Amino acid sequence: MTRPIYASIDVDALKHNLSQARKLAPDSKVMAVLKANAYGHGLLTCSHALKDADSFGLLDLSDAIALRNEGFKHPICLLEGFFSQDELSLIAENELEAVIHSDWQIDVLENISPELKLNVWLKIDTGMNRLGFTPDQFKSALKRLSTLKCIRNISLMSHLANADQRNDPMTQRQLNEFLSISENLSNLMRSLANSAALLGHPDCHLDWVRPGIMLYGSSPLTDATASSLNLLPVMSLNSEIISIKDCKKDDVVGYGGSWRCPEDMRVGVVACGYGDGYPRSAPSGMPVIVAGKQTQLIGRVSMDMITVDLRGIDAATQASPVELWGRNLPVDAVAEKVGTISYELLCGVTERVVRQESHHG
Numbered sequence: 169m170t171r172p173i174y175a176s177i178d179v180d181a182l183k184h185n186l187s188q189a190r191k192l193a194p195d196s197k198v199m200a201v202l203k204a205n206a207y208g209h210g211l212l213t214c215s216h217a218l219k220d221a222d223s224f225g226l227l228d229l230s231d232a233i234a235l236r237n238e239g240f241k242h243p244i245c246l247l248e249g250f251f252s253q254d255e256l257s258l259i260a261e262n263e264l265e266a267v268i269h270s271d272w273q274i275d276v277l278e279n280i281s282p283e284l285k286l287n288v289w290l291k292i293d294t295g296m297n298r299l300g301f302t303p304d305q306f307k308s309a310l311k312r313l314s315t316l317k318c319i320r321n322i323s324l325m326s327h328l329a330n331a332d333q334r335n336d337p338m339t340q341r342q343l344n345e346f347l348s349i350s351e352n353l354s355n356l357m358r359s360l361a362n363s364a365a366l367l368g369h370p371d372c373h374l375d376w377v378r379p380g381i382m383l384y385g386s387s388p389l390t391d392a393t394a395s396s397l398n399l400l401p402v403m404s405l406n407s408e409i410i411s412i413k414d415c416k417k418d419d420v421v422g423y424g425g426s427w428r429c430p431e432d433m434r435v436g437v438v439a440c441g442y443g444d445g446y447p448r449s450a451p452s453g454m455p456v457i458v459a460g461k462q463t464q465l466i467g468r469v470s471m472d473m474i475t476v477d478l479r480g481i482d483a484a485t486q487a488s489p490v491e492l493w494g495r496n497l498p499v500d501a502v503a504e505k506v507g508t509i510s511y512e513l514l515c516g517v518t519e520r521v522v523r524q525e526s527h528h529g
């Protein structure tokens with residue numbers, strides 16, 4: 169018997185969400201973003217489920233090579249490019265695309281063997297002030313790259329800062345900046361949209377969209393739920409009740425005794441804690457599904473356990489199933505209650521939690 173916590177990964181939901189992305193951006197190619205172990209869902213499972221994407225977006229060279237070893241022939245884009253010169257021969261050998269965002273990278277490229285052939289995305293900073301060349305620096309960066317023998321193809325990329333807020337004027341400003349920079353470069357492919365822009369800003373779709381979070385069934389938009397966007401949750405974080413306590417009125421539960429029983433009640437102990445990636449900041453009252461019924465977390469989250477309110481769930485016994493988020497409890501709702509976003513919860517599911525493929529059809 170192993171500890172009963174696992175993350176169920178619904179591969180049919182992944183496929184559905186990809187087809188939803190395609191439907192919304194029918195004239196664009198889709199780069200499925202698989203960074204951070206596919207947002208915590210498992211790189212290999214997700215890359216196979218998303219094989220109909222036009223390309224994959226990743227960060228780590230080792231992950232890109234793992235996909236090549238699996239036989240994937242897709243273009244694979246390294247979203248932060250290379251971090252040092254010694255990666256370049258593997259990048260070229262595996263026909264990976266590198267994002268070029270800084271002058272130091274072009275300095276490196278100017279000094280490598282022209283035998284290496286690379287496809288690159290030139291990243292433009294249209295206002296986020298994170299990665300990329302500013303509009304002022306862009307022309308000279310493009311000129312330097314264009315003259316290099318090692319560069320086979322150049323595409324253009326930028327990233328949006330506020331697309332999750334549908335009415336934020338920054339998105340339009342960034343789009344305009346990106347369009348004006350690339351105005352006379354219609355031979356170069358352009359990419360701007362993350363999930364939020366794919367869903368909320370069709371004018372940002374351009375040649376390539378780059379959805380991440382929506383593929384995993386979470387809403388990036390502040391004003392829309394995943395289900396209202398026809399997205400299906402991919403990960404369900406599941407565990408079981410491993411013990412039940414019959415508590416008396418005024419008994420306190422867990423570290424610090426932060427929960428006091430208002431009456432005689434049953435308390436369930438669940439094999440899930442912050443050591444699994446469940447947020448320690450989750451407060452008493454956080455929804456949890458036990459034996460198919462919604463109840464609440466009570467008391468503090470421990471490393472390996474949480475305690476739940478079993479009042480009204482008479483059917484709950486040892487080994488009753490528990491869902492922390494997923495099919496029956498949107499991860500977005502859990503994230504909101506702890507003041508974070510689904511991305512952080514999903515990426516934060518730790519290695520000791522087994523990912524288990526499932527098919528819900």
Ligand SMILES: *Cc1c(COP(=O)(O)O)cnc(C)c1O
Nearest residue numbers: 201247362363364378379380381
């Ligand atoms: C992570 C990432 C994305 C995907 O963002 P989502 O909000 O998850 O859709 C797109 N583009 C770049 C450059 C990224 O780093």
